[in-house]
Amino acid sequence: MQELAVYTTLLEDEITRLDFPKTPSNLYDPLRYFMQLGGKRMRPILTFLGAELFGLKKEAVIHAALSVEVFHNFTLIHDDIMDEAPLRRAKETVHTKWNQNIAILSGDVLFVKAFQLLAKQDPKHLADLLNVFNRTAQEVCEGQQMDMDFESRSNVTIDEYIEMIRLKTSVLLGCALELGAIVAEASLDDRQHLYDFGQHLGIAFQIQDDILDLYADPEKFGKQVGGDVIANKKTLLNLKARELANAVQVEQLNRLETEQDLILKVAQTRDLFSDIGARIACEIEMQKHYDFAMNSLKQINVADKNKQSLIALADFLMQREN
């Protein structure tokens, strides 16, 4: 999608101009650093597209778009602490480069910044914007808590897993789109359809993430293939495999969890997941959410030509190999 460059250029420019105060430098330097680490800026682009779908220019939703991106970065700073992650986008995380207290507090003030940006939109939309934004922020926290809880649980169900990724990552995509639609004064029905489109596209995208982690072409994949398997992470692939495996295959899965030769572990798990039918089951689940998303988009009451950007974006997201 060549057109995305127009959006990202505008966004990077606006992000550079976010006016964090000079002092206290231990509070604001981490934010200047972290906000410049890059990323796809997918969420604010969704806010632009959500507005444009209803004929409103992207400039009219710039503050809401930035608000979503800033909120997303706040969650990353705090998640990195909780996950004890040393790196983010191949650079040091805030708690590594500074310290944990600074990461907690600069995250907090970045969260405030998200609300300050949202409050720059026209007051007449503010109650609706806040309503969607607050609910989403709460859900993202719930998703992160579920994810942490799952680490120490052995009985996570597939429904719980889908609910976790819905809350942790997908609702924010729906929210980003809906904020654009709110400012464009779309109908409540159209707002809901657009939100559903974003949410289910997000779930499909996350399932694809799980699949790619094990089945991506190592030449094209940005990180180590099989990382989730090596960490014995409960992904949809893993849960589907456990659900579908026969007694012999369960034994094999158990044995592979403690396999010390990591290259062998990844290769054999990949083959086993395929044999069990876990890969295909995940692809079916992914397709289900993708279809739901496209069907939601279809129901929105605007001309088909207005939907082309969102269709192109969905195609782009689902055809990636990195």
Place this chain on the structure above:
Amino acid sequence: MQELAVYTTLLEDEITRLDFPKTPSNLYDPLRYFMQLGGKRMRPILTFLGAELFGLKKEAVIHAALSVEVFHNFTLIHDDIMDEAPLRRAKETVHTKWNQNIAILSGDVLFVKAFQLLAKQDPKHLADLLNVFNRTAQEVCEGQQMDMDFESRSNVTIDEYIEMIRLKTSVLLGCALELGAIVAEASLDDRQHLYDFGQHLGIAFQIQDDILDLYADPEKFGKQVGGDVIANKKTLLNLKARELANAVQVEQLNRLETEQDLILKVAQTRDLFSDIGARIACEIEMQKHYDFAMNSLKQINVADKNKQSLIALADFLMQREN
């Protein structure tokens, strides 16, 4: 102030009714626990009084009042992590009773709750409410960062210290009052005077805190007298003493910092601070902010009888011994 009981009864009732979801329990149980730990509920009472000053009933600002209290509790949960505090109001802190990750995340979701409550006020006031609330939230984070920075600095000035307590604690008192005034549709001038009243009363209260920590009657004081001295904390007393001490007294202050006999350390520091004139200097500084506060209140354009509750509250706050 007997009348305060009416406000606190209403507040405790409303706080009990804050509807935190059942799951994820690791996210919401800590909030049910922490919000019930009590406290003076001074900030939401200020929001009530800020509205009543302009003839508006407290029920009309209940959501804004709760929002301020919830925000305050969010900051306490995160501050307790940063300060590694095991106890809060004689009960375990969230990160001690659960763990640090849960304290970060449940703090985050409590912060969201503050915005959800604020957004329950009439949409016509929302932009103004958010404007004051967001600025204050940002300042409170700045104050906490300054406080942490001071721990590793030996050259903190008195102006910096006053600015730190202004940001960390006093702006929220001004904000609490102003939120009430906004919903009561007070004039911009009156809002500013009321904010100034709260802010300077807050600074006076914090300075009194510093003084009481060393000079309170141990029989009446709720915690150990001299705690700040034992921890070699940079309080206004300490900074004033350093500013006013002669060469011999500086030597004595240095020696006392490493004194191992804590009873002796507290007693001798108390006498030395008095001899140096630090206590009286702090009392003068406290009185200056108290007078500024009362003068700001005086300038508000409402009948004197409407101001009686705020005057009584100020007297109550400044005559405490615990």
